[in-house]
Amino acid sequence: MDFSIKAFDAKNTIATSKTGCLVVGIFEDKTLSVAAQALDKKGELTAAVKSGDISGKAGTTLLLRGLAGAAAERVLLVGLGKEGAVSGKDFTSAIQSVARGFASLGAADGIIALPLDGITAHDTAWAVQTATLTLRESLYRSDSLKSKKDAPAAGVKKCAFALAAADVTAAKNALAQAIALANGVELTKDLGNLPANICTPTYLANTAKQLAKDYKLGVEILDTKQLQALKMGSFLSVTAGSDEPPKFIVLKHMGGKAKEAPTVLVGKGITFDTGGISLKPGAAMDEMKYDMCGAASVLGTMRAIAEMKLKLNVIGVIAACENMPSGRATKPGDIVTSMSGQTIEILNTDAEGRLVLCDALTYVERFKPAAVVDIATLTGACVVSLGSHNTGMFTRHDAAHDGLAEELLAAGKHTGDTAWRMPIEEAYNEQLKSNFADMANIGAPGGGSIVAACFLERYTRQYTWAHLDIAGTAWKGGGAKGATGRPVPLLTTFLLNRVK
Numbered sequence: 001m002d003f004s005i006k007a008f009d010a011k012n013t014i015a016t017s018k019t020g021c022l023v024v025g026i027f028e029d030k031t032l033s034v035a036a037q038a039l040d041k042k043g044e045l046t047a048a049v050k051s052g053d054i055s056g057k058a059g060t061t062l063l064l065r066g067l068a069g070a071a072a073e074r075v076l077l078v079g080l081g082k083e084g085a086v087s088g089k090d091f092t093s094a095i096q097s098v099a100r101g102f103a104s105l106g107a108a109d110g111i112i113a114l115p116l117d118g119i120t121a122h123d124t125a126w127a128v129q130t131a132t133l134t135l136r137e138s139l140y141r142s143d144s145l146k147s148k149k150d151a152p153a154a155g156v157k158k159c160a161f162a163l164a165a166a167d168v169t170a171a172k173n174a175l176a177q178a179i180a181l182a183n184g185v186e187l188t189k190d191l192g193n194l195p196a197n198i199c200t201p202t203y204l205a206n207t208a209k210q211l212a213k214d215y216k217l218g219v220e221i222l223d224t225k226q227l228q229a230l231k232m233g234s235f236l237s238v239t240a241g242s243d244e245p246p247k248f249i250v251l252k253h254m255g256g257k258a259k260e261a262p263t264v265l266v267g268k269g270i271t272f273d274t275g276g277i278s279l280k281p282g283a284a285m286d287e288m289k290y291d292m293c294g295a296a297s298v299l300g301t302m303r304a305i306a307e308m309k310l311k312l313n314v315i316g317v318i319a320a321c322e323n324m325p326s327g328r329a330t331k332p333g334d335i336v337t338s339m340s341g342q343t344i345e346i347l348n349t350d351a352e353g354r355l356v357l358c359d360a361l362t363y364v365e366r367f368k369p370a371a372v373v374d375i376a377t378l379t380g381a382c383v384v385s386l387g388s389h390n391t392g393m394f395t396r397h398d399a400a401h402d403g404l405a406e407e408l409l410a411a412g413k414h415t416g417d418t419a420w421r422m423p424i425e426e427a428y429n430e431q432l433k434s435n436f437a438d439m440a441n442i443g444a445p446g447g448g449s450i451v452a453a454c455f456l457e458r459y460t461r462q463y464t465w466a467h468l469d470i471a472g473t474a475w476k477g478g479g480a481k482g483a484t485g486r487p488v489p490l491l492t493t494f495l496l497n498r499v500k
Helices: 034-038 044-050 088-103 124-139 166-192 203-217 225-227 233-239 285-308 355-368 380-386 399-415 426-432 448-457 487-499
Strands: 002-006 021-026 061-065 074-079 109-112 156-162 218-220 245-256 263-273 315-322 335-337 341-343 372-377 391-395 418-420 464-468
Touching: 002 021, 002 124, 002 166, 002 426, 021 034, 021 166, 034 124, 044 061, 044 074, 044 156, 061 088, 061 225, 074 088, 074 341, 074 380, 088 124, 088 263, 088 418, 109 203, 124 156, 124 166, 124 335, 156 166, 156 399, 203 218, 203 245, 203 263, 203 315, 203 372, 218 487, 233 335, 233 355, 245 285, 263 285, 263 355, 263 487, 285 372, 315 355, 355 448, 380 448, 391 399, 391 448, 399 487, 418 448, 426 448, 464 487
Parallel strands: 002 156, 021 074, 021 109, 109 156, 263 315, 263 372, 372 464, 391 418
Antiparallel strands: 061 074, 218 245, 245 315, 335 341, 391 464
């Protein structure tokens, strides 16, 4: 779908706009929005409301054709909820209904003339972004590998947002950012949805190379020999049983000042997780292709900020490999030495994400980062705690880390890609004690997501750090199976807010 911003004034009015479908609003008290009132010179909208055909409740719709007061072929009346108190949730519900309506129309173009500047606690830029992302989401398809593709989406192909002339410049900037963000989300979803026989560590590395070529980013791909030279024994222990070579990907967007400390994103890239020797149950194991969604979200975010030409130094780091059982595979009870020099007793080979991340988190010390955020489908325990609504966010409890936590939580709240802060406390470290190594890779039952975060925290004491456990939010199962693209909106907004 093509998007644009359309300015309206006394000469160029809503009523005189020729379009296939014009979207205007109605509130719960059956009051018409300003744009709707401009079309109601002969009382046709008022009559429709009085007839009870639409209530004004958020998301309700009524399609009218041949309205005498409008040059548009169709007018879609959309419920917005309470007048003067349109919540972000109600606005999103309304836009989702618009998306469904647009998909079923014979119209090729549409204009959204909703009160974008009237959303409680949000500005026009937020409304433009939310509408754009919602409409793009409605068009997303995951049929690239089907021999017979799904029927092409019908309906509206061009969408304009109607705004007052004074708001146009800011809205255009917001729209450009929204399109870039939508592109990043779609890349993340595409990568997550690909099967593991296609989306291998090498595939992720090639995707990073293509992004570097398209957007003039710096890129470096480290292979097995280089990882051995760096003494990444923990990372290499996970890939030992696989025939697919591991890839350690470093992607650099240096849009800020030359000496500005970078913000670093670290993604877990297990392109398929069998559990290794600690083999997972067969049911739903196919969904372990999504165990690289942390890596996918880093690539999606890097694409988004590169397209935005963000004036910030950002480095994306991805540790990518498979976790497979074989005669070469790491065994429960094996002890490995991480890049940091700390030794790890591997009690369960299915707790592999922390083993690849700990070496990546040690590696990024060389960048002297302003902050590091790792993103990983790390623990089923996080799903038990938070379900599919919130990403689990973990960090230390001090002034610097509290500030980073607030940045991430605020970015999530702004975008609807929400996170919830979980504790990290010394008491949980007791569960990681080993009789034979510096630590074990799992602890006693209870608090599994916190214990995993405590494991990672041991490798991050040289910088400010946060961990996002996206095990519950990165994909959906069942009939709606598919990657969600989260937390690309959170991460991209977090980075946007860091530009000084």
